[in-house]
Amino acid sequence: EAEVAQSPRYKITEKSQAVAFWCDPISGHATLYWYRQILGQGPELLVQFQDESVVDDSQLPKDRFSAERLKGVDSTLKIQPAELGDSAMYLCASSLPDRGYNEQFFGPGTRLTVL
Amino acid sequence: QQPVQSPQAVILREGEDAVINCSSSKALYSVHWYRQKHGEAPVFLMILLKGGEQKGHEKISASFNEKKQQSSLYLTASQLSYSGTYFCGTIGAARQLTFGSGTQLTVLP
Numbered sequence: 001e002a003e004v005a006q007s008p009r010y011k012i013t014e015k016s017q018a019v020a021f022w023c024d025p026i027s028g029h030a031t032l033y034w035y036r037q038i039l040g041q042g043p044e045l046l047v048q049f050q051d052e053s054v055v056d057d058s059q060l061p062k063d064r065f066s067a068e069r070l071k072g073v074d075s076t077l078k079i080q081p082a083e084l085g086d087s088a089m090y091l092c093a094s095s096l097p098d099r100g101y102n103e104q105f106f107g108p109g110t111r112l113t114v115l
Numbered sequence: 116q117q118p119v120q121s122p123q124a125v126i127l128r129e130g131e132d133a134v135i136n137c138s139s140s141k142a143l144y145s146v147h148w149y150r151q152k153h154g155e156a157p158v159f160l161m162i163l164l165k166g167g168e169q170k171g172h173e174k175i176s177a178s179f180n181e182k183k184q185q186s187s188l189y190l191t192a193s194q195l196s197y198s199g200t201y202f203c204g205t206i207g208a209a210r211q212l213t214f215g216s217g218t219q220l221t222v223l224p
Contacts, residue, residue, distance in 0.1 A: 004156075033212075040216075040217075041200045041216055041217070042117070042204075042214030042215050042216050042217050043157065043202070043214050044214070045211055045212065045213070048211070056209075056211055079135035091156060091157070100162050101145055101162055101168075102162075103147070103159040103162060104159065104212065105145075105159070106149075106157050106158070107156060108155070108156050109156055
């Protein structure tokens with residue numbers, strides 16, 4: 001069964017350092033999402049791609065976060081510099097072209113701890 | 116704007132039923148339901164669309180009241196495997212999936 005792949009699964013870093021997360025969506029899924037989930041809360045959308053284009057990044061803290069999907073397949077989310085408040089689970093999801101009625105398939109996530 | 120889920124937590128015995136509610140203050144295009152087990156990724160359960168169409172799970176049912184902007188998830192004859200946190204996600208005019216804060220369901224033997 002096709003799955004969304006993410007790496008690393010866990011990342012511990014010190015504040016002010018740079019971190020990067022990688023996501024490989026399910027083959028054929030044009031839409032890719034990055035979410036942040038703080039413990040005890042629901043996922044919060046950071047950025048949404050349609051192929052290689054950013055569709056929505058209104059919730060992305062652009063002073064320190066960046067995301068790219070250069071060839072419209074895999075994607076990288078970067079934080080530079082990391083802050084203590086960035087500690088969270090970072091989830092990647094993918095779906096068929098977004099019409100509001102396609103389920104999103106989530107990867108296992110990257111658990112980030114900032115010390 | 117984040118949808119509101121209730122209850123925040125529920126504990127029940129195997130075989131009992133549960134209802135989880137989700138409400139929004141804005142007009143909705145669709146409601147999505149996901150279940151997340153501790154330390155794992157959210158797993159899709161069901162989508163309810165404006166107009167009554169549904170996609171989803173065989174053993175879990177849900178309703179969507181478009182006028183009231185509310186949805187309910189019905190878990191009948193619960194099994195131990197139903198334990199987890201249930202999230203509703205709503206899609207409005209902005210076409211962005213916004214998740215609620217979750218309902219933690221614990222099924223005891």
